[in-house]
Amino acid sequence: MKIAVYGASGFTGRLVVAELAHRGIGAVLVGRDAERLQRVADAEVRQAPLEHAALVRAFRGCAAVINCAGPFSLLGEPVLRAADAASCHYVDIAGEQTYLARLFEGPGPDVSAVPGVNDDGLPSDLLAHLVAGRVGSVRELVIGLDLVRGGGAPSRGTLRSALANLDTFTAGGLGYADGRWDPDLPARRTTMAFLGAAVPVVKFPLPAVVTVPHHVAAGRVEGVARPELVAGFAGVTPELVEQLPEGPAESHRRAGRWIIAVEAVGDEGRARGVVHGADTYGTTAVTAVEAARRLVADGAAPGLLAPAQAFDAADFLAFLETRGVTVDGVRPPRSRSSSAGPRDRT
Structure with a gap:
Protein backbone atom coordinates (compact mmCIF):
# COMPACT_ATOMS: atom_id res chain seq x y z
CA MET A 1 0.00 0.00 0.00
CA LYS A 2 1.29 3.43 -1.00
CA ILE A 3 -0.38 6.60 0.24
CA ALA A 4 0.40 9.98 -1.30
CA VAL A 5 0.72 12.97 1.02
CA TYR A 6 0.09 16.30 -0.67
CA GLY A 7 1.58 19.17 1.32
CA ALA A 8 4.01 16.79 3.02
CA SER A 9 6.54 19.54 3.75
CA GLY A 10 4.08 21.51 5.89
CA PHE A 11 3.87 21.21 9.67
CA THR A 12 1.01 18.70 9.85
CA GLY A 13 2.11 17.05 6.61
CA ARG A 14 5.40 16.06 8.23
CA LEU A 15 3.53 14.55 11.16
CA VAL A 16 1.37 12.55 8.73
CA VAL A 17 4.48 11.24 6.96
CA ALA A 18 5.98 10.24 10.33
CA GLU A 19 2.75 8.43 11.26
CA LEU A 20 2.77 6.52 7.97
CA ALA A 21 6.34 5.42 8.70
CA HIS A 22 5.31 4.40 12.23
CA ARG A 23 2.50 2.27 10.77
CA GLY A 24 4.79 0.71 8.14
CA ILE A 25 2.83 2.25 5.26
CA GLY A 26 4.70 3.48 2.20
CA ALA A 27 4.51 7.25 1.64
CA VAL A 28 4.80 9.20 -1.60
CA LEU A 29 5.55 12.86 -0.92
CA VAL A 30 3.89 15.22 -3.40
CA GLY A 31 4.24 18.97 -3.68
CA ARG A 32 5.66 21.88 -5.61
CA ASP A 33 9.13 22.03 -4.02
CA ALA A 34 11.10 18.81 -4.44
CA GLU A 35 14.00 20.06 -2.33
CA ARG A 36 11.76 20.74 0.66
CA LEU A 37 10.04 17.38 0.26
CA GLN A 38 13.37 15.55 0.23
CA ARG A 39 14.15 17.04 3.63
CA VAL A 40 10.96 15.59 5.16
CA ALA A 41 11.79 11.89 5.08
CA ASP A 42 13.58 9.14 3.21
CA ALA A 43 10.63 8.46 0.93
CA GLU A 44 9.63 8.68 -2.71
CA VAL A 45 9.22 12.30 -3.87
CA ARG A 46 7.07 13.39 -6.81
CA GLN A 47 7.20 17.06 -7.68
CA ALA A 48 3.96 18.53 -9.03
CA PRO A 49 2.55 22.05 -9.33
CA LEU A 50 -1.07 22.68 -8.44
CA GLU A 51 -2.18 21.70 -11.92
CA HIS A 52 -4.59 18.90 -12.70
CA ALA A 53 -2.59 16.79 -15.14
CA ALA A 54 0.59 17.07 -13.06
CA LEU A 55 -1.22 16.06 -9.88
CA VAL A 56 -2.88 13.12 -11.57
CA ARG A 57 0.52 11.87 -12.75
CA ALA A 58 1.95 12.30 -9.26
CA PHE A 59 -0.89 10.36 -7.61
CA ARG A 60 -0.89 7.46 -10.11
CA GLY A 61 -0.12 4.11 -8.50
CA CYS A 62 -1.09 5.27 -4.99
CA ALA A 63 -4.04 3.75 -3.17
CA ALA A 64 -5.08 6.97 -1.44
CA VAL A 65 -4.22 10.64 -1.07
CA ILE A 66 -4.01 12.54 2.21
CA ASN A 67 -4.27 16.26 1.48
CA CYS A 68 -2.55 18.40 4.13
CA ALA A 69 -2.27 21.65 2.15
CA GLY A 70 -4.52 24.53 3.09
CA PRO A 71 -6.29 26.85 2.91
CA PHE A 72 -8.61 24.15 1.64
CA SER A 73 -11.08 26.71 0.32
CA LEU A 74 -8.39 27.37 -2.31
CA LEU A 75 -6.42 24.12 -2.54
CA GLY A 76 -8.81 21.37 -1.51
CA GLU A 77 -10.94 20.77 -4.58
CA PRO A 78 -8.09 20.66 -7.16
CA VAL A 79 -6.35 17.93 -5.15
CA LEU A 80 -9.59 15.99 -4.66
CA ARG A 81 -10.41 16.09 -8.40
CA ALA A 82 -6.89 14.93 -9.26
CA ALA A 83 -7.07 12.08 -6.74
CA ASP A 84 -10.39 11.03 -8.26
CA ALA A 85 -8.92 11.08 -11.78
CA ALA A 86 -6.01 8.96 -10.56
CA SER A 87 -8.44 6.48 -8.91
CA CYS A 88 -7.11 7.22 -5.42
CA HIS A 89 -9.29 7.37 -2.32
CA TYR A 90 -9.09 10.77 -0.67
CA VAL A 91 -9.00 12.28 2.81
CA ASP A 92 -8.03 15.75 3.92
CA ILE A 93 -7.50 17.49 7.25
CA ALA A 94 -9.67 20.52 6.54
CA GLY A 95 -11.43 22.30 9.36
CA GLU A 96 -13.01 24.90 7.06
CA GLN A 97 -16.77 24.63 7.31
CA THR A 98 -17.62 26.54 4.13
CA TYR A 99 -15.22 24.39 2.09
CA LEU A 100 -16.88 21.23 3.39
CA ALA A 101 -20.34 22.60 2.66
CA ARG A 102 -19.32 23.42 -0.92
CA LEU A 103 -17.92 19.93 -1.46
CA PHE A 104 -21.07 18.20 -0.26
CA GLU A 105 -23.23 20.42 -2.46
CA GLY A 106 -21.22 19.60 -5.60
CA PRO A 107 -20.81 16.45 -7.70
CA GLY A 108 -19.28 13.53 -5.84
CA PRO A 109 -16.17 11.69 -6.99
CA ASP A 110 -16.04 8.10 -8.21
CA VAL A 111 -13.64 7.20 -5.38
CA SER A 112 -14.41 7.28 -1.66
CA ALA A 113 -13.60 10.74 -0.29
CA VAL A 114 -13.79 11.78 3.36
CA PRO A 115 -12.85 15.43 3.93
CA GLY A 116 -12.45 17.10 7.32
CA VAL A 117 -10.54 14.21 8.92
CA ASN A 118 -8.76 15.89 11.80
CA ASP A 119 -8.70 15.94 15.61
CA ASP A 120 -12.02 17.78 15.68
CA THR A 280 -4.28 18.31 18.33
CA TYR A 281 -1.75 18.08 15.51
CA GLY A 282 -0.48 14.63 16.45
CA THR A 283 -4.06 13.37 16.75
CA THR A 284 -4.86 14.80 13.32
CA ALA A 285 -1.96 12.81 11.82
CA VAL A 286 -3.09 9.58 13.49
CA THR A 287 -6.70 10.15 12.41
CA ALA A 288 -5.87 10.99 8.79
CA VAL A 289 -3.57 7.99 8.32
CA GLU A 290 -6.05 5.56 9.88
CA ALA A 291 -8.90 6.95 7.78
CA ALA A 292 -6.92 6.54 4.56
CA ARG A 293 -5.80 3.06 5.57
CA ARG A 294 -9.37 1.96 6.27
CA LEU A 295 -10.63 3.28 2.95
CA VAL A 296 -8.01 1.19 1.18
CA ALA A 297 -8.19 -1.93 3.33
CA ASP A 298 -11.91 -2.10 4.06
CA GLY A 299 -13.61 -0.08 1.36
CA ALA A 300 -16.48 2.38 1.52
CA ALA A 301 -19.15 3.62 -0.84
CA PRO A 302 -17.97 5.95 -3.62
CA GLY A 303 -18.64 9.65 -3.33
CA LEU A 304 -18.33 12.39 -0.70
CA LEU A 305 -18.81 10.80 2.71
CA ALA A 306 -19.08 12.04 6.28
CA PRO A 307 -16.81 10.04 8.61
CA ALA A 308 -19.72 8.03 10.08
CA GLN A 309 -20.84 7.12 6.55
CA ALA A 310 -17.41 5.76 5.65
CA PHE A 311 -16.41 4.09 8.93
CA ASP A 312 -17.93 2.14 11.79
CA ALA A 313 -18.20 4.92 14.38
CA ALA A 314 -17.72 2.81 17.49
CA ASP A 315 -14.79 0.86 16.04
CA PHE A 316 -12.91 3.95 14.86
CA LEU A 317 -13.31 5.63 18.26
CA ALA A 318 -12.10 2.42 19.89
CA PHE A 319 -9.00 2.58 17.70
CA LEU A 320 -8.37 6.18 18.80
CA GLU A 321 -8.56 5.00 22.41
CA THR A 322 -5.52 2.81 21.69
CA ARG A 323 -3.68 6.00 20.71
CA GLY A 324 -4.37 7.99 23.86
CA VAL A 325 -7.85 9.40 23.19
CA THR A 326 -10.53 9.02 25.89
CA VAL A 327 -14.21 8.42 25.07
CA ASP A 328 -16.83 8.94 27.80
CA GLY A 329 -20.58 8.39 27.71
CA VAL A 330 -20.58 5.92 24.84
CA ARG A 331 -18.58 2.74 25.12
CA PRO A 332 -17.06 1.68 21.82
CA PRO A 333 -16.08 -2.00 21.62
CA ARG A 334 -12.45 -2.99 21.59
CA SER A 335 -10.99 -2.01 18.22
CA ARG A 336 -10.47 -4.78 15.71
CA SER A 337 -7.35 -4.98 13.58
CA SER A 338 -9.35 -3.43 10.76
CA SER A 339 -12.73 -1.79 10.56
CA ALA A 340 -15.95 -3.68 9.94
CA GLY A 341 -16.11 -2.48 6.35
CA PRO A 342 -18.76 -0.37 4.69
CA ARG A 343 -21.68 0.36 7.01
CA ASP A 344 -25.35 0.78 6.24
CA ARG A 345 -25.83 4.36 5.08
CA THR A 346 -29.50 4.82 5.77
Whole structure:
Protein backbone atom coordinates (compact mmCIF):
# COMPACT_ATOMS: atom_id res chain seq x y z
CA MET A 1 0.00 0.00 0.00
CA LYS A 2 1.29 3.43 -1.00
CA ILE A 3 -0.38 6.60 0.24
CA ALA A 4 0.40 9.98 -1.30
CA VAL A 5 0.72 12.97 1.02
CA TYR A 6 0.09 16.30 -0.67
CA GLY A 7 1.58 19.17 1.32
CA ALA A 8 4.01 16.79 3.02
CA SER A 9 6.54 19.54 3.75
CA GLY A 10 4.08 21.51 5.89
CA PHE A 11 3.87 21.21 9.67
CA THR A 12 1.01 18.70 9.85
CA GLY A 13 2.11 17.05 6.61
CA ARG A 14 5.40 16.06 8.23
CA LEU A 15 3.53 14.55 11.16
CA VAL A 16 1.37 12.55 8.73
CA VAL A 17 4.48 11.24 6.96
CA ALA A 18 5.98 10.24 10.33
CA GLU A 19 2.75 8.43 11.26
CA LEU A 20 2.77 6.52 7.97
CA ALA A 21 6.34 5.42 8.70
CA HIS A 22 5.31 4.40 12.23
CA ARG A 23 2.50 2.27 10.77
CA GLY A 24 4.79 0.71 8.14
CA ILE A 25 2.83 2.25 5.26
CA GLY A 26 4.70 3.48 2.20
CA ALA A 27 4.51 7.25 1.64
CA VAL A 28 4.80 9.20 -1.60
CA LEU A 29 5.55 12.86 -0.92
CA VAL A 30 3.89 15.22 -3.40
CA GLY A 31 4.24 18.97 -3.68
CA ARG A 32 5.66 21.88 -5.61
CA ASP A 33 9.13 22.03 -4.02
CA ALA A 34 11.10 18.81 -4.44
CA GLU A 35 14.00 20.06 -2.33
CA ARG A 36 11.76 20.74 0.66
CA LEU A 37 10.04 17.38 0.26
CA GLN A 38 13.37 15.55 0.23
CA ARG A 39 14.15 17.04 3.63
CA VAL A 40 10.96 15.59 5.16
CA ALA A 41 11.79 11.89 5.08
CA ASP A 42 13.58 9.14 3.21
CA ALA A 43 10.63 8.46 0.93
CA GLU A 44 9.63 8.68 -2.71
CA VAL A 45 9.22 12.30 -3.87
CA ARG A 46 7.07 13.39 -6.81
CA GLN A 47 7.20 17.06 -7.68
CA ALA A 48 3.96 18.53 -9.03
CA PRO A 49 2.55 22.05 -9.33
CA LEU A 50 -1.07 22.68 -8.44
CA GLU A 51 -2.18 21.70 -11.92
CA HIS A 52 -4.59 18.90 -12.70
CA ALA A 53 -2.59 16.79 -15.14
CA ALA A 54 0.59 17.07 -13.06
CA LEU A 55 -1.22 16.06 -9.88
CA VAL A 56 -2.88 13.12 -11.57
CA ARG A 57 0.52 11.87 -12.75
CA ALA A 58 1.95 12.30 -9.26
CA PHE A 59 -0.89 10.36 -7.61
CA ARG A 60 -0.89 7.46 -10.11
CA GLY A 61 -0.12 4.11 -8.50
CA CYS A 62 -1.09 5.27 -4.99
CA ALA A 63 -4.04 3.75 -3.17
CA ALA A 64 -5.08 6.97 -1.44
CA VAL A 65 -4.22 10.64 -1.07
CA ILE A 66 -4.01 12.54 2.21
CA ASN A 67 -4.27 16.26 1.48
CA CYS A 68 -2.55 18.40 4.13
CA ALA A 69 -2.27 21.65 2.15
CA GLY A 70 -4.52 24.53 3.09
CA PRO A 71 -6.29 26.85 2.91
CA PHE A 72 -8.61 24.15 1.64
CA SER A 73 -11.08 26.71 0.32
CA LEU A 74 -8.39 27.37 -2.31
CA LEU A 75 -6.42 24.12 -2.54
CA GLY A 76 -8.81 21.37 -1.51
CA GLU A 77 -10.94 20.77 -4.58
CA PRO A 78 -8.09 20.66 -7.16
CA VAL A 79 -6.35 17.93 -5.15
CA LEU A 80 -9.59 15.99 -4.66
CA ARG A 81 -10.41 16.09 -8.40
CA ALA A 82 -6.89 14.93 -9.26
CA ALA A 83 -7.07 12.08 -6.74
CA ASP A 84 -10.39 11.03 -8.26
CA ALA A 85 -8.92 11.08 -11.78
CA ALA A 86 -6.01 8.96 -10.56
CA SER A 87 -8.44 6.48 -8.91
CA CYS A 88 -7.11 7.22 -5.42
CA HIS A 89 -9.29 7.37 -2.32
CA TYR A 90 -9.09 10.77 -0.67
CA VAL A 91 -9.00 12.28 2.81
CA ASP A 92 -8.03 15.75 3.92
CA ILE A 93 -7.50 17.49 7.25
CA ALA A 94 -9.67 20.52 6.54
CA GLY A 95 -11.43 22.30 9.36
CA GLU A 96 -13.01 24.90 7.06
CA GLN A 97 -16.77 24.63 7.31
CA THR A 98 -17.62 26.54 4.13
CA TYR A 99 -15.22 24.39 2.09
CA LEU A 100 -16.88 21.23 3.39
CA ALA A 101 -20.34 22.60 2.66
CA ARG A 102 -19.32 23.42 -0.92
CA LEU A 103 -17.92 19.93 -1.46
CA PHE A 104 -21.07 18.20 -0.26
CA GLU A 105 -23.23 20.42 -2.46
CA GLY A 106 -21.22 19.60 -5.60
CA PRO A 107 -20.81 16.45 -7.70
CA GLY A 108 -19.28 13.53 -5.84
CA PRO A 109 -16.17 11.69 -6.99
CA ASP A 110 -16.04 8.10 -8.21
CA VAL A 111 -13.64 7.20 -5.38
CA SER A 112 -14.41 7.28 -1.66
CA ALA A 113 -13.60 10.74 -0.29
CA VAL A 114 -13.79 11.78 3.36
CA PRO A 115 -12.85 15.43 3.93
CA GLY A 116 -12.45 17.10 7.32
CA VAL A 117 -10.54 14.21 8.92
CA ASN A 118 -8.76 15.89 11.80
CA ASP A 119 -8.70 15.94 15.61
CA ASP A 120 -12.02 17.78 15.68
CA GLY A 121 -14.01 16.89 12.56
CA LEU A 122 -13.81 13.10 12.64
CA PRO A 123 -14.23 12.40 16.39
CA SER A 124 -17.13 14.86 16.68
CA ASP A 125 -18.92 13.34 13.68
CA LEU A 126 -18.49 9.77 14.96
CA LEU A 127 -19.46 10.69 18.52
CA ALA A 128 -22.55 12.55 17.30
CA HIS A 129 -23.64 9.45 15.39
CA LEU A 130 -23.44 7.29 18.50
CA VAL A 131 -25.03 9.82 20.86
CA ALA A 132 -27.89 10.49 18.44
CA GLY A 133 -28.60 6.78 18.26
CA ARG A 134 -29.54 6.74 21.95
CA VAL A 135 -32.40 9.27 21.89
CA GLY A 136 -34.73 8.10 19.13
CA SER A 137 -35.93 10.84 16.82
CA VAL A 138 -33.41 13.67 17.31
CA ARG A 139 -34.88 17.11 17.89
CA GLU A 140 -31.63 18.90 18.73
CA LEU A 141 -27.93 18.06 18.59
CA VAL A 142 -25.26 20.37 20.03
CA ILE A 143 -21.55 19.85 19.36
CA GLY A 144 -19.07 21.77 21.51
CA LEU A 145 -15.32 22.24 21.20
CA ASP A 146 -12.88 23.32 23.90
CA LEU A 147 -9.17 23.75 23.22
CA VAL A 148 -6.58 24.13 25.97
CA ARG A 149 -3.34 25.33 24.43
CA GLY A 150 -0.15 24.01 25.97
CA GLY A 151 1.71 27.29 25.63
CA GLY A 152 2.34 27.22 21.90
CA ALA A 153 0.56 29.06 19.10
CA PRO A 154 -1.31 27.25 16.31
CA SER A 155 0.62 26.30 13.19
CA ARG A 156 1.00 28.75 10.33
CA GLY A 157 -1.17 26.49 8.19
CA THR A 158 -4.00 26.65 10.72
CA LEU A 159 -3.77 30.42 10.88
CA ARG A 160 -3.62 30.81 7.09
CA SER A 161 -6.79 28.77 6.83
CA ALA A 162 -8.35 30.97 9.51
CA LEU A 163 -7.42 34.08 7.54
CA ALA A 164 -9.02 32.68 4.41
CA ASN A 165 -12.22 32.03 6.38
CA LEU A 166 -12.13 34.91 8.84
CA ASP A 167 -15.68 36.09 8.18
CA THR A 168 -17.00 32.59 8.83
CA PHE A 169 -15.11 32.27 12.12
CA THR A 170 -16.18 35.65 13.43
CA ALA A 171 -19.83 35.22 12.37
CA GLY A 172 -20.09 31.68 13.76
CA GLY A 173 -20.67 29.82 10.50
CA LEU A 174 -23.54 27.55 9.60
CA GLY A 175 -26.30 26.11 11.72
CA TYR A 176 -28.70 23.39 10.56
CA ALA A 177 -32.46 23.45 11.01
CA ASP A 178 -35.53 22.23 9.15
CA GLY A 179 -33.51 20.39 6.52
CA ARG A 180 -31.12 23.16 5.50
CA TRP A 181 -27.93 24.92 6.53
CA ASP A 182 -28.28 28.59 7.45
CA PRO A 183 -25.45 31.07 8.19
CA ASP A 184 -27.87 33.35 10.03
CA LEU A 185 -29.21 30.71 12.42
CA PRO A 186 -28.22 31.74 15.96
CA ALA A 187 -27.05 29.16 18.47
CA ARG A 188 -29.53 28.43 21.23
CA ARG A 189 -26.90 27.07 23.60
CA THR A 190 -25.06 29.66 25.70
CA THR A 191 -23.32 27.31 28.17
CA MET A 192 -21.94 23.80 27.92
CA ALA A 193 -20.08 21.39 30.18
CA PHE A 194 -16.96 19.76 28.82
CA LEU A 195 -14.99 17.96 31.54
CA GLY A 196 -16.24 20.05 34.43
CA ALA A 197 -18.75 22.73 35.22
CA ALA A 198 -20.64 24.42 32.41
CA VAL A 199 -18.83 27.34 30.79
CA PRO A 200 -20.01 30.09 28.40
CA VAL A 201 -20.05 29.14 24.71
CA VAL A 202 -20.88 30.93 21.46
CA LYS A 203 -21.69 29.81 17.94
CA PHE A 204 -18.66 28.36 16.13
CA PRO A 205 -18.20 26.90 12.60
CA LEU A 206 -17.48 23.28 13.48
CA PRO A 207 -17.08 20.84 10.55
CA ALA A 208 -19.53 18.37 12.08
CA VAL A 209 -22.42 20.82 11.62
CA VAL A 210 -21.99 20.12 7.89
CA THR A 211 -21.29 16.39 8.07
CA VAL A 212 -23.61 15.09 10.80
CA PRO A 213 -26.94 15.83 9.03
CA HIS A 214 -25.82 13.50 6.22
CA HIS A 215 -26.24 10.51 8.56
CA VAL A 216 -28.36 11.78 11.50
CA ALA A 217 -31.93 12.90 10.86
CA ALA A 218 -31.88 15.80 13.31
CA GLY A 219 -34.26 18.71 13.52
CA ARG A 220 -31.46 21.04 14.51
CA VAL A 221 -27.64 20.85 14.71
CA GLU A 222 -25.40 23.60 16.05
CA GLY A 223 -21.73 24.02 16.88
CA VAL A 224 -20.38 26.02 19.81
CA ALA A 225 -17.04 26.83 21.42
CA ARG A 226 -15.65 28.99 24.18
CA PRO A 227 -15.67 32.71 23.33
CA GLU A 228 -11.90 32.83 23.80
CA LEU A 229 -11.41 30.55 20.81
CA VAL A 230 -13.49 32.81 18.58
CA ALA A 231 -11.62 35.87 19.81
CA GLY A 232 -8.29 34.18 19.08
CA PHE A 233 -9.21 33.57 15.44
CA ALA A 234 -10.62 37.07 15.09
CA GLY A 235 -7.24 38.52 16.03
CA VAL A 236 -5.28 36.73 13.30
CA THR A 237 -3.48 38.97 10.80
CA PRO A 238 -1.08 38.17 7.93
CA GLU A 239 1.71 39.88 9.86
CA LEU A 240 1.09 37.70 12.91
CA VAL A 241 1.17 34.52 10.82
CA GLU A 242 4.58 35.32 9.36
CA GLN A 243 6.04 36.21 12.77
CA LEU A 244 5.19 32.85 14.33
CA PRO A 245 7.17 29.59 14.03
CA GLU A 246 5.84 27.04 11.55
CA GLY A 247 4.19 25.13 14.37
CA PRO A 248 4.23 24.58 18.13
CA ALA A 249 7.08 22.70 19.75
CA GLU A 250 6.40 19.06 20.60
CA SER A 251 6.35 19.84 24.33
CA HIS A 252 3.66 22.47 23.77
CA ARG A 253 1.67 20.13 21.53
CA ARG A 254 1.62 17.37 24.10
CA ALA A 255 0.72 19.76 26.92
CA GLY A 256 -2.35 21.02 25.10
CA ARG A 257 -5.74 19.31 25.20
CA TRP A 258 -8.82 19.17 22.97
CA ILE A 259 -12.28 18.29 24.24
CA ILE A 260 -15.42 17.60 22.22
CA ALA A 261 -18.81 17.26 23.90
CA VAL A 262 -21.99 16.19 22.10
CA GLU A 263 -25.47 16.45 23.58
CA ALA A 264 -28.65 15.20 21.93
CA VAL A 265 -32.33 15.65 22.80
CA GLY A 266 -34.91 13.35 21.24
CA ASP A 267 -38.27 11.76 21.79
CA GLU A 268 -36.65 9.09 23.98
CA GLY A 269 -34.76 11.50 26.24
CA ARG A 270 -31.31 13.04 26.40
CA ALA A 271 -27.83 11.65 25.82
CA ARG A 272 -24.32 13.00 26.08
CA GLY A 273 -20.84 11.88 25.09
CA VAL A 274 -17.36 13.37 25.39
CA VAL A 275 -14.16 12.57 23.55
CA HIS A 276 -10.88 14.21 24.50
CA GLY A 277 -7.15 13.91 24.15
CA ALA A 278 -3.82 15.69 23.92
CA ASP A 279 -1.85 17.09 20.98
CA THR A 280 -4.28 18.31 18.33
CA TYR A 281 -1.75 18.08 15.51
CA GLY A 282 -0.48 14.63 16.45
CA THR A 283 -4.06 13.37 16.75
CA THR A 284 -4.86 14.80 13.32
CA ALA A 285 -1.96 12.81 11.82
CA VAL A 286 -3.09 9.58 13.49
CA THR A 287 -6.70 10.15 12.41
CA ALA A 288 -5.87 10.99 8.79
CA VAL A 289 -3.57 7.99 8.32
CA GLU A 290 -6.05 5.56 9.88
CA ALA A 291 -8.90 6.95 7.78
CA ALA A 292 -6.92 6.54 4.56
CA ARG A 293 -5.80 3.06 5.57
CA ARG A 294 -9.37 1.96 6.27
CA LEU A 295 -10.63 3.28 2.95
CA VAL A 296 -8.01 1.19 1.18
CA ALA A 297 -8.19 -1.93 3.33
CA ASP A 298 -11.91 -2.10 4.06
CA GLY A 299 -13.61 -0.08 1.36
CA ALA A 300 -16.48 2.38 1.52
CA ALA A 301 -19.15 3.62 -0.84
CA PRO A 302 -17.97 5.95 -3.62
CA GLY A 303 -18.64 9.65 -3.33
CA LEU A 304 -18.33 12.39 -0.70
CA LEU A 305 -18.81 10.80 2.71
CA ALA A 306 -19.08 12.04 6.28
CA PRO A 307 -16.81 10.04 8.61
CA ALA A 308 -19.72 8.03 10.08
CA GLN A 309 -20.84 7.12 6.55
CA ALA A 310 -17.41 5.76 5.65
CA PHE A 311 -16.41 4.09 8.93
CA ASP A 312 -17.93 2.14 11.79
CA ALA A 313 -18.20 4.92 14.38
CA ALA A 314 -17.72 2.81 17.49
CA ASP A 315 -14.79 0.86 16.04
CA PHE A 316 -12.91 3.95 14.86
CA LEU A 317 -13.31 5.63 18.26
CA ALA A 318 -12.10 2.42 19.89
CA PHE A 319 -9.00 2.58 17.70
CA LEU A 320 -8.37 6.18 18.80
CA GLU A 321 -8.56 5.00 22.41
CA THR A 322 -5.52 2.81 21.69
CA ARG A 323 -3.68 6.00 20.71
CA GLY A 324 -4.37 7.99 23.86
CA VAL A 325 -7.85 9.40 23.19
CA THR A 326 -10.53 9.02 25.89
CA VAL A 327 -14.21 8.42 25.07
CA ASP A 328 -16.83 8.94 27.80
CA GLY A 329 -20.58 8.39 27.71
CA VAL A 330 -20.58 5.92 24.84
CA ARG A 331 -18.58 2.74 25.12
CA PRO A 332 -17.06 1.68 21.82
CA PRO A 333 -16.08 -2.00 21.62
CA ARG A 334 -12.45 -2.99 21.59
CA SER A 335 -10.99 -2.01 18.22
CA ARG A 336 -10.47 -4.78 15.71
CA SER A 337 -7.35 -4.98 13.58
CA SER A 338 -9.35 -3.43 10.76
CA SER A 339 -12.73 -1.79 10.56
CA ALA A 340 -15.95 -3.68 9.94
CA GLY A 341 -16.11 -2.48 6.35
CA PRO A 342 -18.76 -0.37 4.69
CA ARG A 343 -21.68 0.36 7.01
CA ASP A 344 -25.35 0.78 6.24
CA ARG A 345 -25.83 4.36 5.08
CA THR A 346 -29.50 4.82 5.77
